[in-house]
Amino acid sequence: MSKPRGYRVAVRALCEFTARSGDLDHRFTPSPSAREGIAGHALVAERRGDGYQSEVALSGEYRTLSVNGRADGFDPAINCLEEIKTYRGSLERLGDNQRALHWAQVKVYGALLCQERELSEVTLALVYLDIATGRETRLTQQATAEELQAFFVAQCQRFLAWAEQEVAHRERRDGALLEIRFPHCEFRHGQRALAEAVYKVVSTGRHLLVQAPTGIGKTLGTLFPVLTAMPRQALDRVFFLTMKTPGRRLALEALTTLGVVREDEEGALPLRVLELIARDKACEHPDKACHGEACPLARGFYDRLPMARQAAIDRGGLLDRMALREVALEHDVCPYYLGQELARWCDLVVGDVNHYFDLNAMLHGLVQLNQWRVGVLVDEAHNLVERARGMYSATLDQQRVNALRRQVPPALSKPLGRVARRWSELLKDVGLSELKSREAPEYRVLEAPPQGMLNTLQQASSAITDYLSEHPTGVDTGLQEFLFEALHFCRLTEHFGEHSLFDINRHGRGRAVLTLRNVIPADFLAPRLAASRSTVLFSATLSPSHYYRDLLGLPLEALWLEVESPFVSHQLDVRTQRAISTRFRDRDASIAPIVATLAEQYRRRPGNYLAFFSSLAYLEAVLEHFRTEHPDIVTWTQTRGMREAERQAFIDGFVPGGRGIGFAVLGGAFAEGIDLPGERLIGAFIATLGMPPFNAVNEQLRARMEVRFGCGYDYTYHYPGLTKVVQAAGRVIRDPEDRGVVVLMDDRFTRAEVKSLLPGWWNL
Known part of the structure; x- marks a missing residue:
């Protein structure tokens, strides 16, 4: 036996x-x-x-x-x-x-x-x-x-x-995954090559960068092979990480297609899938503090957790936001923290990239604690460069310190006063003294971390911590937020190196911002990649591969795959307006020819279009002129600070058979991650190369990139800009039946070095 x-x-x-x-x-x-x-x-x-x-x-x-x-x-x-x-x-x-x-x-x-x-x-x-x-x-x-x-x-x-239950579940799970079959009769064009590559890298313990066009089913094409490899490679967990909520939804839909959830529960795949969501979206009592004296779902949480945990595990299958909430409220526990607990016990976790890559990421911590073998899938991975830079950067705002100083309890007035005085000393040291009368923005890069400021900030943090310890209730949330920001700032300073820089932006008297700015996220991301058995990063835009290898910290043995597009050139009419320049110095002169181009294409083939610009200011200038010249053409526009309902209303304007032009910002909410197939969108105008602005901060990035990689201009401006262009153009052709047009409005699109970074199937 x-x-x-x-x-x-x-x-x-x-x-x-x-x-x-x-x-x-x-x-x-x-x-x-x-x-x-x-x-x-x-x-x-x-x-x-x-x-x-x-x-x-x-x-x-x-x-x-x-x-x-x-x-x-x-x-x-x-x-x-x-x-x-x-x-x-x-x-x-x-x-x-x-x-x-x-x-x-x-x-x-x-x-x-x-x-x-x-x-x-x-x-x-x-x-x-x-x-x-x-x-x-x-x-x-x-x-x-x-x-x-x-x-x-x-x-x-x-x-x-519990352990015996987990062992039995693992055996059932692995047995079922050994028999899993692709849910469709055949793979889409390019999907088989993608699935085979993912399976091979998981089997050999390597990492993979995949550039695969929209429409081939990347989500299913990555999930299926990693689940197939899961029992064969003894993977403990799989993490599917996304940049935005739509990516999570697509992953959950793909898992449903694979049989995780079925009406006949006996036929469902014995796989526990957890959707992780942000705390503010999961909170049932946002008006209450998160402790037992204030929130009923925090009171006695750990006493009721065993029953809630068991109920969730018995339910199995897909524990998405609604299912998790249902279980939590049945047992009077917090849905968010029940989800945090279940991350320990679920086979596949769908969440945001920060759950694994952030400095104090929960999923990475669980991998280290439990020594799990994990497979990691990262969707829309071209965004990880900027997302990671944000994770490993921190700011200290002088104006915020001064405002907080005026409203804090007397016990904290002196510690925050010292921080305020240290601000004045720091500005004087770097030649940005507040005694100057001019209000023009000024910028300085510090040669070394401002140790005096950091010491004072740590002392203030300790004083605030002591105060919060003695006054746990009724505390201003602004004070707590400042504490966490200060601690994050000081902790990131411990990791300071050539991958980051300290700089100061002064926008006027009392309005300076000290930033610990991450430039090269690779140094932080590489250990996270090394902690996984295999990580697959995929997107429709991951060219050139060396740019993403360098900035994402992939090892030399990591593989690269470009999946052949299922689309052909006759599906998309790509035209370049050579007579238009969208350079900043030419913006005013470009407005009239851009308006003429929009109207000419619309009247040639009426339908739904998107027009992309480099900034809201540029967009608004063109839109005003367009509405004056062509009041009969319906337009709708992206605006500053749009709420979720307003963003959805913008997208809902693109109805089949509709006619009009939506104006949007390149790189914004409507330039990627939205699906408008068929007649919902028949064309796009792109009036920019998408490059970041030439300013003091980006020039510092360029200098750092030049020293590290020797490609400062391309890594700072050229590659990030054209990635946005390709993403925006990708909204037009979503499946093999689609037909459309993309109009590139800038003479630089005719240059060989630019054309080489655009999709080959465009056949420019």
């Missing part, structure tokens, strides 16, 4: 499952950064004797359960096992449920230590280290090996039924 398959769990994960109780409490979470935590552990170890052992690897078994982890420290001379926890603010504010969790961890480690080293007893110590002061608070208790073993067994017994 074969031995039952075992289940491996980390000590921390075991205790988080068995020892958490009571309320959610997120009144403030200014915990130390990972780097500060590591430094804190090292500081404690330095204070101990020569024989002190750090990071002690321990493991043990109970029936089919294997438990392992690393204890923070053990001193054989005094037979003391330590668990070290770093913190900020007041230790008195640490909840009882957190203390119980910490004691559970050190007790489990103690049981494993006694078992491995044949100890009859051990001293257990919880060491709380204040990051700000270096002061230790030490709590100890004596425990016998028998007591610790009993505690260990009790935790394992509480977890064992």
